[in-house]
Amino acid sequence: MGRVTSRRRVVRVVDGTVTEPVDTLVAEEPLEIRVNGRALTITMRTPGDDFDLAAGFLVSEGVVQRGEHVAGIRYCAGATDDGVNTYNVVDVVLAAGVPAPDPSLERNFYTTSSCGLCGKASLDAVRTTAAWSVAQDPLRVEPDLIAELPDRLRAAQRVFDRTGGLHAAGLFSAAGELLCLREDVGRHNAVDKVVGWALRSGRVPLRGTVLLVSGRASFELVQKAVMAGVPALAAVSAPSSLAVDLAEDNGLTLVGFLRGASMNVYTGAHRLGLADRAPAAPARS
Structure with missing residues (x-):
């Protein structure tokens, strides 16, 4: 399997002082995903x-909904010139x-690491119909608990500690347990x-959970959360207007900043528990 990190020597300048330390970088490699032997995308x-x-x-694309829908997953031949498997094809x-x-x-071209939707053959295919409804999910969680989740996520990020260059996603129970x-x-x-x-x-479906x-x-x-049956999505940064619209349309709780x-x-x-304590939200513009 490919390495998660790699090491490179850099020239570092701090207050006019030049050194040449070795820096740890997060690895980025292509992965071709095939279904029943046919190439679907490269990410x-x-x-x-x-x-x-x-x-x-x-799951996000609506191809499968349950574990029993997948008979198996395996690495395919993706060898280098030396005959070493690159583990970049599944x-x-x-x-x-x-x-x-x-x-x-x-998808007709690469899905980049920054955009999960680039290369969609059809814009209509983006709004995939979810197999699960999250609108009636009875999840209840206190704001104080939500506020603690970023620290719990950060404390568990082992590779980020070494590189400072990774995103993370954490699935939590209603009690705040990192699943x-x-x-x-x-x-x-x-x-x-x-x-x-x-x-x-x-x-x-991931009922009763919070995705951070x-x-x-x-x-x-937001689409991925809805497709997996997650009733609440929280982010440390901003949502987009389309993300908010999609969350509202599907009954998803969306927290930002x-x-x-x-x-x-x-x-x-x-x-x-905030619906009765906050003023009515303004209409969409």
């Missing part, structure tokens, strides 16, 4: 938890009776790895 990712990444990607074999991905999902943590150079990959872990563990991401809350991250004891609750404030 740039940090090696590790590749089977989770592939499974979570297929093939997901669907269970009998599970339809293959619609051709409209095939799964995944790191990746891409925000969407980290979330797919969490969702894939849940699928392979028989936990999807270390960056912003974009449309694709989660920093210390402060946060913005954009949708689903009732799950934090």
Whole structure:
């Protein structure tokens, strides 16, 4: 399997003093995801938890909904000139009776580590119909507990401590227990790895959970949460307007700018016990 980090010598300048230390960098390599032997997409990712990444990607795209929909996942030949397997190609074999991905999902060029939706063959395919409804999920969680989650996530980020260059996604129970943590150079990959872990563990739909991401809350991250049945998504940075619209349309609780004891609750404030304490939200413009 590929390395999660690599080391490079750098020239460092601090207050006019020049040194040449060795820096630890997060690895970024392509991963080709195949389904039943047919190439579906190539994503740039940090090696590790590749089977989770592939499974979570297929949940996000609406190809599979339960663990039994996947018959197996394996690495394929992706050898270098020296005959060494690069572990950069995985093939997901669907269970009998599970339809293959619609051709409209095939991506004609790379999915970058910063954008989970680049290369969509059809914009209409973005708004995938979710198999699970999160609107009626009875999750209730106190704002004070939500405020503690970033510190709990950060404390568990082992690779970030060495590189400072990774996004993280953490899945928490309603009681604040960290159920799964995944790191990746891409925000969407980290979330797919969490969702894939849940699928392979028989936990999807992820009712009664909170998904925390270390960056912003974009449309694709809200979509991934909805597709996995997660009722609450929290981010340490800002959401986009389309992310808020999608969260509201699907009954997802969306929290942004989660920093210390402060946060913005954009949708689903009732799950934090705030619906009766906050003024009515302005209409969409």
